[in-house]
Amino acid sequence: MKMDIILAGVGGQGILSVAAAIGYAAINEGLHIKQAEVHGMSQRGGVVQSHFRISDQPIYSELIPLGKADMILSLEPMEALRYLPYLGETGWLISNEKPMVNIVDYPDADALYTSIRQVENHVLLDTDKLARKVGTAKASNMALLGAASAHLPLKEKSLEKGIRQLFKAKGEKIMEMNINAFIAGRSLALEKDAV
Amino acid sequence: MRRNIMDLMLLLGDEAIAQGAMDAGLSGVYAYPGTPSTEITEYIQRSKQAKEKKVHSEWSVNEKTAMEEALGMSYAGKRAMVCMKHVGLNVAADAFVNSAITGANGGLLVVVADDPSMHSSQNEQDSRYYGKFAMIPVLEPSDQQEAYDMAYNGFELSEKYETPVLLRITTRLAHSRGAVYRKDLLEENILKLPENMTQYVLLPAIARIQYKKLIDKQQEINTSSEGSAYNYFFDAPDKQRGVIACGITINYLRELYDHGEAPYPVLKIGQYPAPVDKVKMMIGSCAEVLLLEEGYPFLEEMLNTPYMPQAKIKGRLSGDLPRTGELNPDLIAQALGMELSPTRAPSILVKGRPPSMCAGCTHIEVYNELNAALIQYGKGRVFSDIGCYTLGALPPYNAINSCVDMGASITMAKGAADAGLKPAVAVIGDSTFTHSGMTGLMDAIYENSPITIIISDNxxxxxxxxxxxxxxxxxxxVCIGLGVGPDHVHTFEPSPKNRQEVINIIEKELAYEGLSVIIPVRECVQTAKKHKKQNIKKEVAS
Known part of the structure; x- marks a missing residue:
């Protein structure tokens, strides 16, 4: 088993927290992981991406080769499309639909959605809205992780445990809000799949 | 080695180095922050283990002072580490090169993080040249475990050969997370002066002796590389080609083959000088040799020179790999003539999203005021520096005309003023000013240069x-203490409310035929957010 994921978003959206939660879950299941992060200048409202690799075998490269990613998981629709050349033929494109407009030439959102829907395996949903319903739009990243969870090679329970490990230091309330966002994202994605 | 899953840690390359150094009995880390090296020191600052052992971990004012402080700790017999980004080694170079001449007493590890592809730097210089220049051993890890091991063993190597050891990493490893198993915890060295009480006195007469010693050590250092566990050879039957993979590139190569096994002989290099016998054997036994190196074609240049061209050596110089930028599995597959996976076309909708200053950033206010004050003089007279405010080069501000190296704003403005450009303006941040701005300011004070310096203090x-x-x-x-006339030093908090007042101050100082320093002070919006949260927590706790 191997699962190569490109995590995408804009500085401040919490993409590295998604990576950390998946990381805890994978380690809890005794899997190998490698994760390349972006730090520094890119955080100032710029592009943030992470290559995240999970396998039951040793992993060599920090970087995922082009055309080999099994999933692009994005907190922002334009960022979801930025890494299209990495996505394998049967790969999943899972994205939040809420645009983050901090540039003057941001494209038409409907055109972005049309492109995303052209990928056979896609999930497109407003995780900001979902997260707001359970308490705070800040948990949008965990709602997105929930939406992706059915397509990850990790047990739902280990992901929940991973989220608890990640937010333990922030207190019970924040931890529960993030768990609820995760569950909301997971339920909505499963509903959509069923349609 | 017995490996227990409970001992496993999931660490960034930077963190693995920090943990390795602490486990090897580190007594102090010295550093100035610089991407991608910052997380090494931050990890030690947060570490309970370091707190209990009272490991020194405060920031230094710049890389040169950090290097010298680490050298002082090594003089006293303890294990010291100094960390910086690649261009920081330019700042520390005087101390670094001469520390090879003095030699080390306690283990001295110099960690330098290079940034191929310039993710957040102004060049992609390759620190391995500095190691060769200083004639000391250089280690280059291929993964997080080796990063840990090399930091751990680097002190021993340093103490064995009595020289500093350079540990070179690149951005990709610094900022990638992977599994690390720890080794046994070592005690700190005891305070112990060098046996030779003159070796650190580099008077010419002593320096000549020390330099000779360094030269005499080279044979041993080469032998150490030849037998190093970090340099190893995988044999394979197909000798049509051999691959020499330095540092992290071995991972990209192995990615391309089932079980990571290439059909060609592969030499993995993690300790320099590159092992001469092993490299010769590769060249002798294979029809051609592909060199994989992050950064410059360091080894390739030694094997294939314009004076004695070797057509069988392939790499960045031969054009088989790009001359610049970071490598990846796809580039290596291409160089090996492998077929690439089919890929989806890139989306034409996607636009660039460059980093920008945060909403509410004090630098934005400062640039708006400066731009207004400069209208009467026209463009092209603002020298800036390295920090968030460098983003003032981008629209809509278009506010600065230079960013070269730490501190260069003040000195370049002075040089331009000497040439007759009046007014000339320098824009520098508070941390960059203490890093390398103060020394340049002395030049301007001495000549009362007609420049206006803005220290945007966030x-x-x-x-x-x-x-x-x-x-x-x-x-x-600090500025008045150094000798700037107090009448021409202005400190205030910039805001939309006092904008006109501030523009008036800047205009007045631009017109003044002498040195002035303007210091707008307002906290960074990011740290302000953090502090607010901490305060709320404190209130809740009390």
């Missing part, structure tokens, strides 16, 4: 994530 080293800035809040005292 109370932190913001670009690298908000580390301590050593003189924030007292920069006016």
């Amino acid at each position: 109370r932190t080293t913001a670009m690298t994530g908000g580390q301590t800035s050593l003189a924030t809040g007292k920069l006016d005292e």
Whole structure:
């Protein structure tokens, strides 16, 4: 088993927290992981991406080769499309639909959605809205992780445990809000799949 | 080795180095923040283990002072580490090169993080040249485990050969997370003066002796590389080609083959000078040799020179790999003539999203005011520096005309003023000013140069994530203490409310035929957010 994921978003959206939660879950299941992060200048409202690799075998490269990613998981629709050349033929494109407009030439959102829907395996949903319903739009990243969870090679329970490990230091309330966002994202994605 | 899953840690390359150094009995880390090296020191600052052992981990004012402080700790017999980004080694170079001549007493590890592809730097210089220049062993890890091991063993190597050891990493490893198993915890060295009480006195007569010693050590250092566990050879039957893979590139190569096994002989290099016998054997036994190196074609240049061209050596110089930028599995597959996976076309909808200053950033206010004050003089007279405010080069501000190296704003403005450009303006941040701005300021003070210096004080080293800035809040005292006329030092908090007042001050000082320093002070919005949260927590706790 191997699962190569490109995590995408804009500085401040919490993409590295998604990576950390998946990381805890994978380690809890005794899997190998490698994760390349972006730090520094890119955080100032710029592009943030992470290559995240999970396998039951040793992993060599920090970087995922082009055309080999099994999933692009994005907190922002334009960022979801930025890494299209990495996505394998049967790969999943899972994205939040809420645009983050901090540039003057941001494209038409409907055109972005049309492109995303052209990928056979896609999930497109407003995780900001979902997260707001359970308490705070800040948990949008965990709602997105929930939406992706059915397509990850990790047990739902280990992901929940991973989220608890990640937010333990922030207190019970924040931890529960993030768990609820995760569950909301997971339920909505499963509903959509069923349609 | 017995490996227990409970001992496993999931660490960034930077963190693995920090943990390895601490486990090897580190007594102090010295550093100035710089991407991608910052997380090494931050990890030690947060570490309970370091707190209990009282490991020194405060930031230094720049890389040169950090290097010298580490050298002093090594002089006293303890294990010291100094960390910086690649261009930081230019700042520390005087101390670094001469530390090879003095030699080390306690283990001295110099960690330098290179940034191929310039993710957040102004060049992609390759620190392995500095190691060769200083004639000391260089280690280059291929993964997080080796990063840990090399930091752990680097001190031993340093103490064995009595030289500093350079540990070179690149951005990709610094900022990638992977599994690390720890080794046994070592005790710190005891305080112990060097046996030779003159070796650190580099008077010519002593320096000549020390330099000779360094030269005499080279044979041993080469032998150490030849037998190093970090340099190893995988044989394979197909000798049509051999591959020499330095550092992290071995992972990209192995990615391309089932079980990571290439059909060609592969030499993996992690300790320099590159092992001569092993490299010769590769060249002798294979029809051609592909060199994989992050950064410059360092080894390739030694094997294939314009004076004695070797057509069988392939790499960045031969054009088989790109001359610049970071490598990846796809580039290596291409160089090996492998077929690439089919890929989806890139989306034409996607636009660039460059980093920008945060909403509410004090630098934005400063640039708006400066631009207004400069209208009467026209463009092209603002020299700036390295920090978040460098983003003032981008629209809509288009406010600065230079960013070269730490501190160059003040000195370049002075040089331009000497040439007759009046007014000339320098824009520098608080942390960059203490790093390398103060020395240049002395030049301008001595000549009362007609330049206007703006120290935009956001109370932190913001670009690298908000580390301590050593003189924030007292920069006016520093400037006046150095000798700037008090009448021409202005400190205030900039805001839309006092905008016109500030523009008037800047205009007045631009017109003044002498040196002035303007210090707008307002906290970085990012650290302000953090502080607010901490305060709420404190209130809740009390």
